[in-house]
Amino acid sequence: MSTARQRTSATCDGSYISRAMAETTPTAEQILGELAPAKSKDRYDQAWEAFLAFLKTEDKENYCPTEDDYICYFHRLHKNKGFKSSSLWLTHSLLNNNHQRIFGERLQKWSCIQLVLKHYEVGCQKNRVHLHP
Numbered sequence: 001m002s003t004a005r006q007r008t009s010a011t012c013d014g015s016y017i018s019r020a021m022a023e024t025t026p027t028a029e030q031i032l033g034e035l036a037p038a039k040s041k042d043r044y045d046q047a048w049e050a051f052l053a054f055l056k057t058e059d060k061e062n063y064c065p066t067e068d069d070y071i072c073y074f075h076r077l078h079k080n081k082g083f084k085s086s087s088l089w090l091t092h093s094l095l096n097n098n099h100q101r102i103f104g105e106r107l108q109k110w111s112c113i114q115l116v117l118k119h120y121e122v123g124c125q126k127n128r129v130h131l132h133p
Contacts, residue, residue, distance in 0.1 A: 032101045047094035067110035085121040
């Protein structure tokens with residue numbers, strides 16, 4: 001009695017999986033692409049597309065934005081588009097999610113971005129919730 005040998009392929013850790021399983025297993029890029037919250041994925045995508053449109057580079061697919069790119073973008077949103085502090089922080093969050101998924105690093109690694117955003121908070125009135133016992 002002969003047994004059919006299942007074809008296998010190596011994984012990153014050196015173990016083997018069946019080729020059928022490998023074909024149904026999503027790539028890391030696909031998995032990371034699904035990490036954007038499903039409910040607001042369009043909003044994340046729109047924020048990223050607007051940022052890419054702002055960048056003045058030919059190869060937007062392979063260009064990794066720099067700290068200066070983000071600082072200039074947030075400055076433009078604040079000065080030219082009239083974004084208030086809360087809108088800037090929301091945009092930062094949306095872009096940070098995309099940047100993390102695509103490039104594997106957080107925007108927080110660049111402290112000057114947060115410095116600029118905190119500077120734009122000056123003069124903004126913060127709404128505080130007062131709880132009465």
